[in-house]
Amino acid sequence: MLVYLLRRLLYVCPVAIGVSAICFMLVHVAPGDPLTAIMAVDATAQEQEAMRAAYGLDKPLPTQYVIWLGKAVQGDLGKSIASGRPVAGEVIGAVQNSLVLAFAASLIAFPLGIFLGFLAGYFRDSWIDRAVTTVAIAGVSLPNYWLGIVLVIIFSVTLGWLPAMGAGDGAWMWDFTHLSHIILPAITLSVVPIGIVARTMRALVGEIYSMDFVQALYAKGLHRGDVLRHVVRNAAPTGLSVMGIQLGYLLGGSILIETVFNWPGTGFLLSNAIFQRDLPLLQGTILVLALFFVLVNLTVDVAQAIIDPRIKRS
Amino acid sequence: MTDTPLLEISDLNVRFDGERTVHAINGLNLSLGQGEMLGLLGESGSGKSVTLKALLRLLPPKRTQIDGSIRVNGADIMTLSGRRLSSYRGGEVSMVFQEPALALDPVYTIGDQIAETVMRHRGIGRKAAMEVALDMLMKVRIPSPERRLKNYPHEMSGGMRQRAMIALALSCRPKLLLADEPTTALDATVQIQILLLLRELQREFGMGIIFVTHDIGVAVEISERVAIMYAGNIVEEGSTRDIIRDARHPYTRGLLSANLHNVAKGTRLEAIAGAPPSLETEPVTCQFAPRCPNALPACEKGLPPFFVPGPGRRVACLLENGATAD
Ligand SMILES: Nc1ncnc2c1ncn2[C@@H]1O[C@H](COP(=O)(O)OP(=O)(O)O)[C@@H](O)[C@H]1O
Ligand code: SF4
Ligand SMILES: [Mg+2]
Numbered sequence: 001m002l003v004y005l006l007r008r009l010l011y012v013c014p015v016a017i018g019v020s021a022i023c024f025m026l027v028h029v030a031p032g033d034p035l036t037a038i039m040a041v042d043a044t045a046q047e048q049e050a051m052r053a054a055y056g057l058d059k060p061l062p063t064q065y066v067i068w069l070g071k072a073v074q075g076d077l078g079k080s081i082a083s084g085r086p087v088a089g090e091v092i093g094a095v096q097n098s099l100v101l102a103f104a105a106s107l108i109a110f111p112l113g114i115f116l117g118f119l120a121g122y123f124r125d126s127w128i129d130r131a132v133t134t135v136a137i138a139g140v141s142l143p144n145y146w147l148g149i150v151l152v153i154i155f156s157v158t159l160g161w162l163p164a165m166g167a168g169d170g171a172w173m174w175d176f177t178h179l180s181h182i183i184l185p186a187i188t189l190s191v192v193p194i195g196i197v198a199r200t201m202r203a204l205v206g207e208i209y210s211m212d213f214v215q216a217l218y219a220k221g222l223h224r225g226d227v228l229r230h231v232v233r234n235a236a237p238t239g240l241s242v243m244g245i246q247l248g249y250l251l252g253g254s255i256l257i258e259t260v261f262n263w264p265g266t267g268f269l270l271s272n273a274i275f276q277r278d279l280p281l282l283q284g285t286i287l288v289l290a291l292f293f294v295l296v297n298l299t300v301d302v303a304q305a306i307i308d309p310r311i312k313r314s
Numbered sequence: 315m316t317d318t319p320l321l322e323i324s325d326l327n328v329r330f331d332g333e334r335t336v337h338a339i340n341g342l343n344l345s346l347g348q349g350e351m352l353g354l355l356g357e358s359g360s361g362k363s364v365t366l367k368a369l370l371r372l373l374p375p376k377r378t379q380i381d382g383s384i385r386v387n388g389a390d391i392m393t394l395s396g397r398r399l400s401s402y403r404g405g406e407v408s409m410v411f412q413e414p415a416l417a418l419d420p421v422y423t424i425g426d427q428i429a430e431t432v433m434r435h436r437g438i439g440r441k442a443a444m445e446v447a448l449d450m451l452m453k454v455r456i457p458s459p460e461r462r463l464k465n466y467p468h469e470m471s472g473g474m475r476q477r478a479m480i481a482l483a484l485s486c487r488p489k490l491l492l493a494d495e496p497t498t499a500l501d502a503t504v505q506i507q508i509l510l511l512l513r514e515l516q517r518e519f520g521m522g523i524i525f526v527t528h529d530i531g532v533a534v535e536i537s538e539r540v541a542i543m544y545a546g547n548i549v550e551e552g553s554t555r556d557i558i559r560d561a562r563h564p565y566t567r568g569l570l571s572a573n574l575h576n577v578a579k580g581t582r583l584e585a586i587a588g589a590p591p592s593l594e595t596e597p598v599t600c601q602f603a604p605r606c607p608n609a610l611p612a613c614e615k616g617l618p619p620f621f622v623p624g625p626g627r628r629v630a631c632l633l634e635n636g637a638t639a640d
Contacts, residue, residue, distance in 0.1 A: 212417050219370050219408065222400070223397075234420070308421065309421055
């Protein structure tokens, strides 16, 4: 197990380096001059040069990358061009907000998705199955920002029950005011993962139930509940990895949903960075998100290896 | 009590309704005495597995039409349900499957899989059940059984898995063991070891066994009595000795001669020309007629009844009509 863990950790290094290089390059191949947004319209060529030098944009790309990476590993992601504040601080704050939202959305999506998927897989080809499948397809294909807007119109504008904007004042806390802010965005964000988890579980559970060993379990006199326990154990590794991937997406924050609800997370930050052509902020945010994704994948793989005896651990 | 047969199947019919209708079993009668070993022989698709599954009530209820009666130790099992069905399955009658790699749950250890069965049937705790599991692994002669208890199926060889499957099936001391081609998926040498093991365990536990195979050599090797199935019914039955010496049904004879010719090469029985019928409609004539070298015009006119050429024998073939007159 330890060897497996170490090897898996070792694989992460080249991925992380690649990811950082891509992050760095992505922004540089984007058209447009990053400084135009903040530069005075009538700036002289000399002023422009000075500004460029101040942000290190005058050096050759590989040098810029090495400098950027060297600082990044020390937690220095540069300063936001728009706000002038350190990127690291802004990203960490946004990541925390997105984490909270992702966590809340998972809390809704995973139990519900698993439950619906199991139900459909167990009663395969019945009306329950068809109902769940319809709901799942609708969940995946409805534009979720549209759903967000509808929810806001119903629960905030018409009924006035829940706030429509922001995450509540001050730092996040699990109290009533903050929770009332998170309900609508969390529901909106959970719809796609509900659909995906439900559909995956349905296929998985249906497939396991049609395997020979299930008949053998009945043949040895087990009850329906015992067999269900076996099916759950068999579905767990795949189910876990699907949820891990979904969690990864959720953690990335949703640009559209965070924008609709003014939720100050990474998605919101990204969209601001893009519209303001805030290069360091964009780079920093993408880098942190990408590394997050790598980390989540690593965790899922390791967890899967722990619970699935079929995966060779040496 | 002693003369209650262990198993009595009368007039069993099984039909699958789906995209395609299959008349899988057509009026099958079969009985088995206490502690008897019967070889059930037939080509692939002749309905052997369906017969065994009907016996354990494992056929999918929605798509399956079953009628007829099945009695085990005098009790009607067609009406069992709920807890009584669960305690019958694995308790009174249990099954060894053809492919142990598929019939064992891949994510549970062998020990757990045996122990949970024992716990269900005997209502004992996990620790005591593990003791039973260990004892069973010793009985089926698995080396270093303590270690094997903690193994997952994929960590064992095919032969070892089948031994574990047998240990599982016998862990609650069933009166009847259904062995569905338990050696087909194994190498020849392992196959013989498993056969010997089954025969030994049968003597030790005194249970009845239905041993399903499509290999007449194996059937003859292991059983006192054989029944030959074709297209969802038995076409000939008798003691192993009688069948070898004096097979009456043209299908049985075909199987035997095909086997004799091919013993050395170890090939299978498909040497009889032609293919088995599709079973889409209920049989009304001798199902073997299209492939039968001895077919008479009368064979196409109706189902041949059973003739009794000797004690403990029956043959469903019109050729016996004249033969019995001798
Ligand atoms: N669950 C099922 N649904 C539909 N047809 C089935 C099912 N199980 C078996 N059959 C059909 O019944 C016939 C007998 O099958 P089976 O008993 O498995 O043959 P075998 O003698 O090889 O064990 C075959 O034609 C098979 O296709
Ligand atoms: S009844 Fe006729 S067709 Fe059928 S096996 Fe006998 S001889 Fe052949
Ligand atoms: Mg079969």
